[in-house]
Amino acid sequence: MxxxxxxxxxxxxxxxxxxxxxxxxxxxxxxxxxxxxxxxxxxxxxxxxxxxxxxxxxxxxxxxxxxxxxxxxxxxxxxxxxxxxxxxxxxxxxxxxxxxxxxxxxxxxxxxxxxxxxxxxxxxxxxxxxxxxxxxxxxxxxPESFEDISENISTTVTSYNNQVASDLLSRIQASDPRFFENLVVKLLVAMGYRGPNGNSKVTQSTNDGGIDGVINQDALGTNTIYIQAKRYNSDNVVQRPMIDAFFGSLSRIHADRGVFITTSSFSKNAIETAKGFSIVLIDGIQLTELMLQYHVGIQVKNSFELFEIDEDFFEN
The missing domain is CATH 1.10.10 (Arc Repressor Mutant, subunit A)
Structure with a gap:
């Protein structure tokens, strides 16, 4: 047949x-x-x-x-x-x-x-x-199969975590700007951007020259990431002039890499400008997704194990 x-x-x-x-x-x-x-x-x-x-x-x-x-x-x-x-x-x-x-x-x-x-x-x-x-x-x-079980769990967990991320963004938007600057530095450190011998700091709130945080990836500071953090409400979209200004701040210190993080979003022109300047943009949604992924500002409430029979155990 x-x-x-x-x-x-x-x-x-x-x-x-x-x-x-x-x-x-x-x-x-x-x-x-x-x-x-x-x-x-x-x-x-x-x-x-x-x-x-x-x-x-x-x-x-x-x-x-x-x-x-x-x-x-x-x-x-x-x-x-x-x-x-x-x-x-x-x-x-x-x-x-x-x-x-x-x-x-x-x-x-x-x-x-x-x-x-x-x-x-x-x-x-x-x-x-x-x-x-x-x-x-x-x-x-x-559910009738592993596929159904896995997808049901994945959908439920993702839906719940999306709500947590939304609540997290609201909490951040209601926080102090200085708190937000510390948060984004901690997040990038959690993501591994500070090397084993590197260091990180939040700059002084006055005369920071448009730089809110600095991460040195090595002890000598030969690889450095400069950060700008803007804690905005969701309707306050970051426009192109702010990207231009951040690039100007980077140019003055001869920096070649920067990360602009906001709790709102970026306009189309801002996104295109950032690409030309090699500036990484992180908006509010991506910010909270990264916080969940790297366990910053959140904690695991529960975890589950999904078992299946180890066929190799019974066949070898």
């Missing part, structure tokens, strides 16, 4: 869903031979005619897991739970009589059929008991 991914049930990213991959897995193992889980995942992914960009697509996570192999792996795991496959020994799969019987009508194989098989129903009873012990309501929807 030839499988064409375009004719299969497709999910996110234009790839077949995990339950669509089950028919592929059953067909590949119909000879009754034993296969390692790792080999089966790759065989299934390679047998549905995916173009390279889809075959090699990975999740945006620290593990960079291959998407289609992950879905094949999820299908293999769910099928094993449902009794379609057996595991005679660690990491090895073989099709069961139930699995072979499904070959006759492989088009009917989907999540509903798999989850209604007797062995899977037994699994659901165990899962229900585990959830009850963990105080999870049976009415709570449990």
């Amino acid at each position: 030839d499988f064409d991914y375009k004719k299969m049930k497709l999910g996110k990213h234009g790839l077949p869903t995990w339950d669509a991959m089950v028919a592929v897995l059953i067909y590949l193992t119909a000879d009754g031979k034993e296969y390692s889980g790792k080999k089966l995942r790759k065989m299934a992914a390679d047998s549905i005619g995916l173009p390279d960009e889809l075959r090699n697509a990975t999740y945006d996570s620290s593990y960079m897991d291959n998407m289609i192999e992950d879905r094949a792996g999820w299908g293999l795991s769910e099928s094993y739970t449902a009794g379609i496959f057996d595991r005679p020994r660690r990491g090895i799969y073989v099709i069961t009589k139930l699995g072979k019987s499904l070959l006759e009508d492989s088009d009917s194989i989907d999540v509903t059929l798999i989850h209604n098989l007797p062995k899977y129903q037994e699994h659901k009873k165990e899962l229900k008991e585990r959830n009850e012990r963990s105080n999870i309501s049976s009415n709570d929807k449990v």
Whole structure:
């Protein structure tokens, strides 16, 4: 049987869903031979005619897991739970009589059929008991795959953190200008711009010559970053003349690099001018995003671990 991914049930990213991959897995193992889980995942992914960009697509996570192999792996795991496959020994799969019987009508194989098989129903009873012990309501929807779980968590956390960043910007805009100058220097230090032997300082509030902060990246000051910080309300957009003035301040001290940070935003002309002067601009939104990224002015409220089975542990 030839499988064409375009004719299969497709999910996110234009790839077949995990339950669509089950028919592929059953067909590949119909000879009754034993296969390692790792080999089966790759065989299934390679047998549905995916173009390279889809075959090699990975999740945006620290593990960079291959998407289609992950879905094949999820299908293999769910099928094993449902009794379609057996595991005679660690990491090895073989099709069961139930699995072979499904070959006759492989088009009917989907999540509903798999989850209604007797062995899977037994699994659901165990899962229900585990959830009850963990105080999870049976009415709570449990995502069907790692991809769904990961994206749900990512979306929720990002939405919450965006609100924190917005509140953070309001707090900064209501603060003292001197506080803001200290804040931006601390942020750039947290980002690693002060080297191990460097130093940083906020300039005196009077006669600073348009320079609010200085970061020396080494002990001799041969690499120096000059900072201008403007604590403005969101409607007070930084215009081109302020960029010109900052460049003038840099030129007077023969500086070749500057960072202009504001709690508001920059006009189009200001942005174009800064590019010509090699001045880095950071607006209010980027400022607070960086503060969250480098943990400046915030603290971690909670963290969670999302587990998955280490297939290599069971296959090696």
